[in-house]
Amino acid sequence: MKVRWGVIGAGGIADRRTIPGLMLAENAELAAVMEINMELAEKLRAKYGAAAAYDSAEGLINDSNVDAVYIASPVLFHTGQAEQAIALGKPLLVEKPIALTSKQGDAIVKLCSEKKLPAATGFMMRYHAYHAKMREIVISGMLGQVVSCRAQLTCWYPDIPGNWRQQTATSGGGSLMDMGVHCIDLIQYITGGKAKRVAALTGTKTFHYEVEDSASMIFETDKGAFCYVDSNFNIPDAAAKCRLEIYGTQGSMLAEGTIGQVEGGTLSVVLSDAALGYDAKQDRVDVTPVNVAVEFGNMYTREIESFSRSILTGSPVEVPIEDAVQVQRVVEAAYESSKNGMFVNL
Numbered sequence: 001m002k003v004r005w006g007v008i009g010a011g012g013i014a015d016r017r018t019i020p021g022l023m024l025a026e027n028a029e030l031a032a033v034m035e036i037n038m039e040l041a042e043k044l045r046a047k048y049g050a051a052a053a054y055d056s057a058e059g060l061i062n063d064s065n066v067d068a069v070y071i072a073s074p075v076l077f078h079t080g081q082a083e084q085a086i087a088l089g090k091p092l093l094v095e096k097p098i099a100l101t102s103k104q105g106d107a108i109v110k111l112c113s114e115k116k117l118p119a120a121t122g123f124m125m126r127y128h129a130y131h132a133k134m135r136e137i138v139i140s141g142m143l144g145q146v147v148s149c150r151a152q153l154t155c156w157y158p159d160i161p162g163n164w165r166q167q168t169a170t171s172g173g174g175s176l177m178d179m180g181v182h183c184i185d186l187i188q189y190i191t192g193g194k195a196k197r198v199a200a201l202t203g204t205k206t207f208h209y210e211v212e213d214s215a216s217m218i219f220e221t222d223k224g225a226f227c228y229v230d231s232n233f234n235i236p237d238a239a240a241k242c243r244l245e246i247y248g249t250q251g252s253m254l255a256e257g258t259i260g261q262v263e264g265g266t267l268s269v270v271l272s273d274a275a276l277g278y279d280a281k282q283d284r285v286d287v288t289p290v291n292v293a294v295e296f297g298n299m300y301t302r303e304i305e306s307f308s309r310s311i312l313t314g315s316p317v318e319v320p321i322e323d324a325v326q327v328q329r330v331v332e333a334a335y336e337s338s339k340n341g342m343f344v345n346l
Helices: 013-023 038-048 057-061 075-087 102-115 129-140 175-191 299-313 321-340
Strands: 003-008 028-034 052-054 068-071 092-094 119-121 146-154 195-203 214-221 226-232 243-248 251-256 266-272 287-290
Touching: 003 013, 003 057, 003 299, 013 028, 013 038, 013 068, 013 299, 028 038, 028 057, 028 299, 038 052, 052 057, 057 075, 068 075, 068 299, 075 092, 075 102, 092 102, 092 299, 092 321, 102 119, 102 321, 119 299, 119 321, 129 175, 129 243, 129 251, 129 266, 146 175, 175 195, 175 214, 175 226, 175 243, 175 321, 195 321, 214 321
Parallel strands: 003 028, 003 068, 028 052, 068 092, 092 119, 146 226
Antiparallel strands: 146 243, 195 214, 214 226, 243 251, 251 266, 266 287
């Protein structure tokens, strides 16, 4: 049995990544696509062999051949489209951020809970084989106590007239809301801790749009780790290493090129003995490299297969929508901190 998916906002990230991933899923198929331009919607329908194309979200949601809905439209429309799908009892996969504000996100979560509908969010980077392995290593205790983390996701995003991501009213935020959320989520996912206090600097340093093109934040987790996130719209793509670093009392993990839309990159793991005494020379020789073997695939395929499995079997949702709302609260705290110049407690 397969879940028949309808995709709202089938251009953009859906066309580049998610729909191609869906086409490879064993328990899912594409039933319908929607774009506000009917000519584009029809081109996408033909491209992927979907049964139907729509130029309204309402039309797609009301299609009886659509079992579940993937929302990849501009953030401004997420709440209304989600409410329509929930009203008809259709499970939801919603791209981040879930809504313009965490308060609106809470309302969506409440509606899903009342209808007992499974709902997930588009944190597909959790399905990267290296990120899953990093989480396993932390859970195993091999790193000891996690004390420090750092993550970076950047891109080059110059002024584009009318671009919805560059306007606060249609996006909810800039580089931190659009990309930093992945970094925050990955740190929390891998370490098992949740941000409890936040401080940040955000601003538009290079371009001229409303949202920030530069953001740096720190947060402390409820497990005691100090964490750092950098997200920028003003660093050339080729110049960004997109590193993810986890440091513990018994070792470290350094991933490079894993935070992105394609599964790849490298992971270096080194372990040490926490019982060693102080080394005044700090030669850094008492470490053991660990060989980490994984099999790369398609993160978007894993994302669709995982959520489709939850829809079909009732198994717990692997990346529940509540997680995106929690991360959005962290980002909102970062914006408050940047504005007021102080730590914000969560």
